[in-house]
Amino acid sequence: MPVVTSSLSRDQERNLLTLFGHVRLHLLYKGSVHGFTAAAFHSRCDQQGPTVIVAYNAAGFVFGAYTSKDYAQSGQEVHDGEAFLYSIAPQRNKPLRVGGISGQRAFTDGGTGPNFGALVFLCEDRPLVQSVPGTCFNFQAAEMHGNDLALTEFEVYRVEELGNLLEKPWRNIQWTAEKKQQLMTSIQNYLPDLKSVNQVRVLLVGPVGAGKSSFFNSINSAFRGNMTCQAITGTAGTSVTTQYRAYTIKAGRRGANLPLILCDTMGLEENADSGLNIDDVVSILKGHTKDRYQFSTCSSILEDSPGYKKHVTLNDTIHCVAYVIDTCKVSLLSQKMLDKFTAIRKKANQLGIPQIFVMTKVDEACPLVAKDLKNVYQSVYIQKKARQLSESLGIPLSFVMPVKNYSEELELDLNTDILLFMVLEQMLNYAESFFENQIKDDQDETTGLELYRSGNHAR
Ligand SMILES: Nc1nc2c(ncn2[C@@H]2O[C@H](COP(=O)(O)OP(=O)(O)OP(=O)(O)O)[C@@H](O)[C@H]2O)c(=O)[nH]1
Numbered sequence: 067m068p069v070v071t072s073s074l075s076r077d078q079e080r081n082l083l084t085l086f087g088h089v090r091l092h093l094l095y096k097g098s099v100h101g102f103t104a105a106a107f108h109s110r111c112d113q114q115g116p117t118v119i120v121a122y123n124a125a126g127f128v129f130g131a132y133t134s135k136d137y138a139q140s141g142q143e144v145h146d147g148e149a150f151l152y153s154i155a156p157q158r159n160k161p162l163r164v165g166g167i168s169g170q171r172a173f174t175d176g177g178t179g180p181n182f183g184a185l186v187f188l189c190e191d192r193p194l195v196q197s198v199p200g201t202c203f204n205f206q207a208a209e210m211h212g213n214d215l216a217l218t219e220f221e222v223y224r225v226e227e228l229g230n231l232l233e234k235p236w237r238n239i240q241w242t243a244e245k246k247q248q249l250m251t252s253i254q255n256y257l258p259d260l261k262s263v264n265q266v267r268v269l270l271v272g273p274v275g276a277g278k279s280s281f282f283n284s285i286n287s288a289f290r291g292n293m294t295c296q297a298i299t300g301t302a303g304t305s306v307t308t309q310y311r312a313y314t315i316k317a318g319r320r321g322a323n324l325p326l327i328l329c330d331t332m333g334l335e336e337n338a339d340s341g342l343n344i345d346d347v348v349s350i351l352k353g354h355t356k357d358r359y360q361f362s363t364c365s366s367i368l369e370d371s372p373g374y375k376k377h378v379t380l381n382d383t384i385h386c387v388a389y390v391i392d393t394c395k396v397s398l399l400s401q402k403m404l405d406k407f408t409a410i411r412k413k414a415n416q417l418g419i420p421q422i423f424v425m426t427k428v429d430e431a432c433p434l435v436a437k438d439l440k441n442v443y444q445s446v447y448i449q450k451k452a453r454q455l456s457e458s459l460g461i462p463l464s465f466v467m468p469v470k471n472y473s474e475e476l477e478l479d480l481n482t483d484i485l486l487f488m489v490l491e492q493m494l495n496y497a498e499s500f501f502e503n504q505i506k507d508d509q510d511e512t513t514g515l516e517l518y519r520s521g522n523h524a525r
C-alpha cells in the first residue's frame with residue numbers, strides 16, 4: 067500500500083485549521099486510495115474520536131463536517147453540540163462555518179456514508195454528496211459547494227488536540243554546551259566491557275520514512291561538526307533505504323572511530339510481503355548479514371547468499387535494537403505494524419538484546435517544540451505520544467526517547483545535538499547491560515579471564 071498523502075493545499079489546510087483550536091490533523095482515509103464506499107470509510111474512520119470530513123469538488127470548494135463524537139455504526143441519532151459544517155472556497159478569505167440547528171441531531175450513525183442530514187457523503191457508494199439544507203444544518207447551497215455535488219476527492223482526518231506546555235518537564239535536561247561536551251566525551255571514551263567486542267552495534271528498525279537514515283546522518287553530522295548526508299533519505303511510497311548498512315562514525319573529520327556502529331535497514335511496511343521481512347531482521351540480530359546486503363521484499367537472506375556471513379562472533383551481533391517511530395504517526399500505527407514490532411521484540415528478547423524506542427520528528431509533531439526544542443519534555447502532546455507508544459507496545463515509558471533529526475538545516479544546533487547524544491548514551495547504557503549478561507553467562511561456562519576488559523566483574 068503506497069504512503070497516503072493529503073490533497074489539501076497549504077492555504078486550504080491553513081484555512082481549515084482556523085476552525086479549530088491548537089490541533090493536528092491526521093489523515094485516516096482517502097476515497098481515491100481506499101475506495102469511495104461506506105464500508106471503506108467505516109473500516110478506517112470508526113472509533114477514531116473527533117474527525118473532520120474534507121470533500122473536494124471540481125468547482126474548487128473544499129467542504130465537509132466536523133464531529134467530536136465517534137462513528138460506530140450504532141444506528142443511533144447522535145447529538146453533538148460541537149459539530150459543524152464548513153466550506154472553503156477560492157473566492158472567500160475566511161471559511162464558512164455552519165453550526166447545527168438547535169435540538170436537531172448532528173448526524174445519523176448508520177452503516178451508510180457519513181450522514182449529517184443536510185449533507186450526506188458517499189451516496190450509493192459513489193463520490194457523490196446529497197445536499198438538503200435545512201435538515202440538521204442550514205446553509206445556502208451555492209455558498210457551501212457551488213451546487214457541484216460530484217466529488218473529485220473525499221478525505222477524513224482525525225482531529226487531535228495538541229495541548230500546551232506542562233508546568234514541569236517530565237525529564238530534566240541541561241541544555242548547555244557543557245552538557246553536550248560531557249555527553250560527547252563519555253560516548254567517545256566508551257569501551258565495551260568484553261574484550262572480543264570492539265564496537266557496539268545498534269540496529270535501527272522502523273516503518274518507512276520514520277527517520278532511521280536521518281538519525282544516522284544526524285549523529286554523523288553532530289560528531290563531524292558539519293552537516294553530512296552519507297545515507298540517502300527522503301520520502302517515497304516504499305522504503306528509500308534498500309541495502310543493509312553498518313555505518314561507522316568518526317569524531318571529527320579525521321578523528322577516531324566512535325565505539326558505535328549504527329546499522330540502517332529498509333523500512334517496515336504493514337503487509338506481510340512488503341518492506342523489511344522479519345527473517346532478515348533475525349539474521350541481522352545474529353550478525354549473519356554483511357554490510358551492503360541488498361534486501362529483497364520477496365525473499366529473506368539464505369545461508370548461501372553472498373551477503374550471508376556464516377561464522378559470527380559477539381563482535382558481529384547486534385547489541386541494542388532501536389525502534390525508530392515518527393511521533394506524528396504513533397496513534398496511526400496499525401495492528402499489522404504493531405504485530406511486526408511484537409515479532410521483532412520477541413526475537414530480540416529471546417536473544418537477550420536490549421531495546422529502545424526513538425520517537426523522531428518531534429518538531430513536526432508539535433509547533434511548540436518546532437519553536438523551541440527545549441520544550442520537548444514539556445509539550446503535553448509529545449508526552450501523550452510517548453505514553454501512547456509505551457502503552458500500545460507494552461514497554462516502560464523510560465524506554466522512549468524523543469528526538470529531532472537534522473532534516474533541512476545547514477548548521478548544527480546545540481539543543482538538537484544534546485537530544486541526539488542523549489539517545490546515543492542510552493543506547494550504550496543498554497548495550498552495557500547486554501555485555502554484563504554475556505559476562506554472567508560466560509562465567510557459568512568458562513573461567514577465561516582474558517574475556518573482560520575491566521576488573522569490575524567477579525570472575
Ligand atoms: N522535520 C523532521 N523531518 C525529519 C526528521 N527525521 C526525518 N525527517 C524527514 O523524514 C523523511 C524520511 O526520513 P528518512 O531518514 O529517509 O527515513 P527512513 O526511516 O530512513 O525511511 P526509509 O529508508 O524509506 O524506510 C526525510 O525527508 C527526512 O528529512 C525529524 O526529526 N524532523
Ligand SMILES: [Mg+2]
Pocket residue numbers: 278279280298299306307330331
Ligand atoms: Mg532509510
